[in-house]
Amino acid sequence: MEKIKLSLIIRVTLFLLTFSSVVCGQDVSSNAVRKTNNQIVKSLVSPEIQSDNKITFRLYAPNSDSVSLIGDWKSEGEARVHLVKDETGLWSATIGPLKPEVYGYTFNVDGVTVIDPSNPLIKRNVKKNTSLLIVSGDESDLYSVKDVPHGTLSKVWYESPSLKLTRRMYVYTPPGYEKNTKKKYPVLYLLHGSGGDEDAWTQQGKAPDILDNLIALGKAKSMIVVMTNGNAKQAAEYGFAPVTPKPEVVVPDAPRVYEAGPFEASLVKDVVPYIENHYRVLKDKNSRAIAGLSMGGAQTHAG
């Protein structure tokens, strides 16, 4: 009897030990898997720009069936690129070499369009975010932040009686503006394209960086650059206009070639006087310029 009892105890103990080791083993191993996943995501580099300007994109998606990406490098080859999954669940694709330029791209994971979770830099176009990729080199040199004197970029609110709004604009004052307190500067009014806003020339167009670099190279005069919001019904960029109880749906004005509308009137009546009253500005005709992209180009004619 005692022998049997002992044998039973031993067998039960062994069973429990085995059982607990299986349970604990599972727990430890699933924690380990989770840890490994987190480590993979944290150490993952995407996009990786290689020395020859080939670009490797990576996404850790072990449970996904299809990952592709689409970028605005049309002239450089296929916009859509299919990533390939390795045995750990890491998807990757290498493209290029791409010519030096600023690009936007998004991933498509099983049909869902998302930005690259490993890339903190964003290129926003109206209400759509894409991931930002800057390939450095001669052609993109002017819109990189370089070790040159930098101007000041200010987000300024001004009254626009013409549009019955308090509105936001960006004002770039060149390097030295704060120091040379007697000097007056020429002004460029720089208008964005359809769908853009007062942030577009800075965020997408890299205008302040280009100006810093051109001025440093002696290729542009030191100037003030005023970047307005060309959508007559908008006070400011989406998310930065005053919150009203029932926000109006804002539709950007359609381009009106050679026909002055409320925005053009406000530029002349509200913006130019504000700038000339608040900044050290040369007020003669030869020191005042206007330029615009797309819709902004049309507005320069209309204005």
Place this chain on the structure above:
Amino acid sequence: MEKIKLSLIIRVTLFLLTFSSVVCGQDVSSNAVRKTNNQIVKSLVSPEIQSDNKITFRLYAPNSDSVSLIGDWKSEGEARVHLVKDETGLWSATIGPLKPEVYGYTFNVDGVTVIDPSNPLIKRNVKKNTSLLIVSGDESDLYSVKDVPHGTLSKVWYESPSLKLTRRMYVYTPPGYEKNTKKKYPVLYLLHGSGGDEDAWTQQGKAPDILDNLIALGKAKSMIVVMTNGNAKQAAEYGFAPVTPKPEVVVPDAPRVYEAGPFEASLVKDVVPYIENHYRVLKDKNSRAIAGLSMGGAQTHAG
């Protein structure tokens, strides 16, 4: 023979007609499916804030097996929420009501963490982007952009001989600063927390909006607020510092409680003199304040 031939021709024709209608039918219907998908994505609203402050999140992901979201509303309930898929492939979940506040959240699609593709607003924390949700109401009233006079926010570059860098800081000048050209203002030096940068108090902390609102309510004096980058090795926010051939990996300085380091020295030697030389500033002790969050709080003691 002729009858047979005719029958054959008819049958071949019928076959070809059937075949082509099948092929064309497939094409038309897959185009229709694609169009419907695009329409669903374009018309999709997420997050949708209902009148009772319940929030509905939506993601169109017909090919995904699992969609959840995680948000920083810990005190308001479970951070992780599982979305449910309908027959069209649209996932959704409704949570709350949430108390008025600024929240960040991300989706998890089959294990991949992404921001909400339908939400253009982003809340960036160091190098991680999350989607931004602002629930309006009394408690969040101060950090909404309201129809009150707005100050100017400027991104200013200054020389820091102490740190051997040209660095960027944000300077908030209060409403009326440009108009009241004789008036001098008190200054608050506002320091960010560990992992932040000169953008943190504006992007995450909504400091300029809070100041606009407090000043409008008469609850804060009109003041200049200087928001520096507290990481002694950084010239500016990631992506906005000068591009060098081999960028140094930047590690934010650890908090040094009661021990002045290079950042604190640069604040006293470089930042304060720059501000006092370039802005209309009250220079007495009672008109100069310093405050900080977390690491920034430690730096105020050390400074």
